[in-house]
Amino acid sequence: MLLIECPHCGPRAEIEFRCGGEAHIARPADPSALDDNAWAEFLFYRSSPKGVHAERWNHAHGCQRWFNALRDTMSDRILATYPAGAARPNITTIEAAR
Numbered sequence: 001m002l003l004i005e006c007p008h009c010g011p012r013a014e015i016e017f018r019c020g021g022e023a024h025i026a027r028p029a030d031p032s033a034l035d036d037n038a039w040a041e042f043l044f045y046r047s048s049p050k051g052v053h054a055e056r057w058n059h060a061h062g063c064q065r066w067f068n069a070l071r072d073t074m075s076d077r078i079l080a081t082y083p084a085g086a087a088r089p090n091i092t093t094i095e096a097a098r
């Protein structure tokens with residue numbers, strides 16, 4: 001069983017969580033000023049790196065709070081979790097998390 005460390009509850013089973021997509025997507029300051037391409041870029045286009053990826057996760061069957069996680073997309077291993085609004089940990093390579 002894969003355990004995910006909720007920053008608020010501690011380690012819990014993976015089945016208690018839902019992934020909410022890429023983290024650290026900033027909403028445009030003035031959405032009405034964007035053209036259709038820029039709006040589509042904000043809404044639909046996300047990075048899909050091979051390696052460390054920052055994602056939003058929700059502890060849906062626990063505290064129901066959102067937090068961020070750094071996940072290695074190659075191994076599906078979660079390298080770090082941190083509260084929403086906190087700065088991203090400085091982990092840019094898989095080796096740095098070991």
Ligand SMILES: [Zn+2]
Pocket residue numbers: 006007008009010059062063064065
């Ligand atoms: Zn929780």
